[in-house]
Amino acid sequence: MSDGSDASPDELLHAGFRYALSLAHDRAEAEDLLQDGWVSLLRAGGPRTRAYLMRAIRSRYVDRYRRSRAVLVEPVPADEVEALAVDWKAAGATLLAADHDTLGDALARLRPEEREAVFLQVVEGYSASEIAELTQTPRGTVLSLVHRAKKKLSRWLERKEASA
Amino acid sequence: MNERTLDGHIEAYYRDESVSPERLAHLRQVESLARPTSPIGRFAPVGRRWVTGAALAAGLVAALLVVWPRTPSDPVSVARSAAAEIAKNHRKAESGESAFTSWAALRGELPRLEFDAVPVPLLASLGATARDTRYCSVQGQLAVRIHAETASGERLSVYQAQASGPLAEARTGRFEVGDLSVELERRGDVFVGVVGPSAVLARAP
Numbered sequence: 001m002s003d004g005s006d007a008s009p010d011e012l013l014h015a016g017f018r019y020a021l022s023l024a025h026d027r028a029e030a031e032d033l034l035q036d037g038w039v040s041l042l043r044a045g046g047p048r049t050r051a052y053l054m055r056a057i058r059s060r061y062v063d064r065y066r067r068s069r070a071v072l073v074e075p076v077p078a079d080e081v082e083a084l085a086v087d088w089k090a091a092g093a094t095l096l097a098a099d100h101d102t103l104g105d106a107l108a109r110l111r112p113e114e115r116e117a118v119f120l121q122v123v124e125g126y127s128a129s130e131i132a133e134l135t136q137t138p139r140g141t142v143l144s145l146v147h148r149a150k151k152k153l154s155r156w157l158e159r160k161e162a163s164a
Numbered sequence: 165m166n167e168r169t170l171d172g173h174i175e176a177y178y179r180d181e182s183v184s185p186e187r188l189a190h191l192r193q194v195e196s197l198a199r200p201t202s203p204i205g206r207f208a209p210v211g212r213r214w215v216t217g218a219a220l221a222a223g224l225v226a227a228l229l230v231v232w233p234r235t236p237s238d239p240v241s242v243a244r245s246a247a248a249e250i251a252k253n254h255r256k257a258e259s260g261e262s263a264f265t266s267w268a269a270l271r272g273e274l275p276r277l278e279f280d281a282v283p284v285p286l287l288a289s290l291g292a293t294a295r296d297t298r299y300c301s302v303q304g305q306l307a308v309r310i311h312a313e314t315a316s317g318e319r320l321s322v323y324q325a326q327a328s329g330p331l332a333e334a335r336t337g338r339f340e341v342g343d344l345s346v347e348l349e350r351r352g353d354v355f356v357g358v359v360g361p362s363a364v365l366a367r368a369p
Contacts, residue, residue, distance in 0.1 A: 013191055017183040026240050031187045038191050042198040097167045103177045122174045154170055 007050065013038065016053040022119030023061045023112050025104075036060040050124075054134065065112075096157045106156045113137075114149035121146050239335040246303050246331065246357060247339035247346040253300060253309070254321045254344065254359040260296025260311050274299060274308055279326045281308060282351045286358050287322065289368050291315050294322070302357065303331060320360035327355040338365070 007015065016037060020030035037057035046052045098106070107115055116135065120126040128146075132139040168176065183191070262273055270281040276299065287294065292312040300309040300323065307325035314320065325331060327350045334355065339346045345365035347358045358365070 009192060009195065010188060013188055014182045018178045018181055021178070021181055026238075027181075027184075028238055028241065031183060034183065035187070035191060035194075039194060039198075042195060094170050095167055096170055096173065098173050100177060100180060103173050107174075107177065118174060119178060122171045123178045150170060153174075157170070157173075 009048065012048060012050060012053060015050050016057055018123065019054050019116075019119065020057050020061070022115050022123075023058070025108050025112070025115060033057050033060055033064075051134075058134070094154050096154065097161050098157050102157065102160055103153075106153050106160075109156060110149050110152060114145050114152070117142055117145040118149045118153075239333045242303065242330040242333065243335040243337070243348055244339065246334055246355075247348060248341055249302060250321070250323050250346050250357040250359050251341035251344045253323070254319075257319070258298065258309075260309075261298040262296060264294040264297050264310055270297060270308060270310075273297070276306060277308055278306070279324075279354055281310075281324050282354045282356065284322050284356060284358060286347060286365075286368055287312050287320065290320070290360075290364060292318075292320050301325075302355065303329075305329060305331060314364060318361060318364045320358060320364065323357040323359070325355045327353050331355040 013034065017030055017034045020033040020037070021027065024030045024033060034057060037053060037060050040060065041048070041053055041056045044056075046056070110118070113135070117131055120131045120134065121128075126134070128139050128142045131137070131142045135142070137145075182188075264270075265273065267281050267283045271277050271279070274297065292314045294310050294312045296311050298309050298311075300307050302323050302325045305325045305328070307323050310322040310324075312320045312322060332350075332355075334348065334350075336349045337347075339348065340362060343362055344359055345362040347365060347368075349356050
């Protein structure tokens with residue numbers, strides 16, 4: 001994974017927007033989150049890297065939405081964690097037919113924490129431990145989130161394909 | 165339809181998304197204003213120049229943030245606000261003003277309503293019975309709240325308002341607000357929100 005320190009400001013902002021979109025799954029909200037995160041990063045004088053921007057966006061997201069609602073964190077037994085870790089890449093290898101809107105509909109069905117974990121793994125190339133560190137979530141939970149999210153997405157896209 | 169791996173689809177989906185050019189330009193402007201690099205007063209002491217510059221930049225940033233429109237009233241945002249408002253009101257558990265008799269009789273009993281309340285099949289499917297009613301509002305529109313209970317005493321509320329203004333376009337579907345679920349739908353010209361414990365609404369077929 002790259003920390004984005006060599007990225008241009010535009011690239012950095014686009015990357016931040018995509019991360020915000022993975023949390024909010026709404027373009028307008030994602031732009032607001034990006035703006036809040038960007039301003040707080042500039043005010044704090046932090047380094048203009050992807051990792052710092054993502055932390056700032058996440059913090060704004062938590063302030064706005066998550067503190068007011070209970071988030072279920074399901075514990076994952078230790079023996080399951082290793083099985084999920086083996087399954088980490090394989091779960092995304094299924095061949096499926098979909099277009100942009102269909103995938104958007106499928107992603108909308110995921111919980112924000114599932115979408116975020118999948119985004120960080122697939123798009124940003126984070127490892128489970130890196131996601132765990134950014135999101136302050138146990139590694140086992142991250143593995144479970146990604147596994148469950150990909151299963152949901154596959155099932156939904158397969159159903160869509162069958163009904164088309 | 166493109167055939168790819170699931171990871172390929174996810175990657176392509178996000179790679180296709182980017183900040184709008186207008187917002188990008190705005191954020192770059194904010195960035196340039198946040199750099200207190202240009203000297204403000206030629207003869208001002210260095211420390212004071214920096215403070216003045218920072219204050220000016222902060223003021224400009226704040227002004228830009230106020231001028232820039234926040235989240236527009238898009239269907240999803242309206243629905244989220246409505247769902248959050250409905251959940252918040254449900255938690256208050258305010259007592260009813262009159263006993264529920266029937267859906268058809270509601271408009272006669274609450275004469276300020278400008279729409280006919282509609283039956284809610286979800287209540288029947290959960291085995292819930294409507295108990296009492298009261299006026300309320302949803303997103304600033306006059307509404308009715310019907311309090312209902314399942315056979316085991318679990319509390320549900322139904323909110324109905326005329327589906328006009330932003331509510332006419334609000335996205336429908338199920339929203340999770342903490343431990344509550346809010347089911348939003350439109351039935352004809354009536355906007356309906358049903359709220360109750362997530363575990364109860366999950367039992368609905």
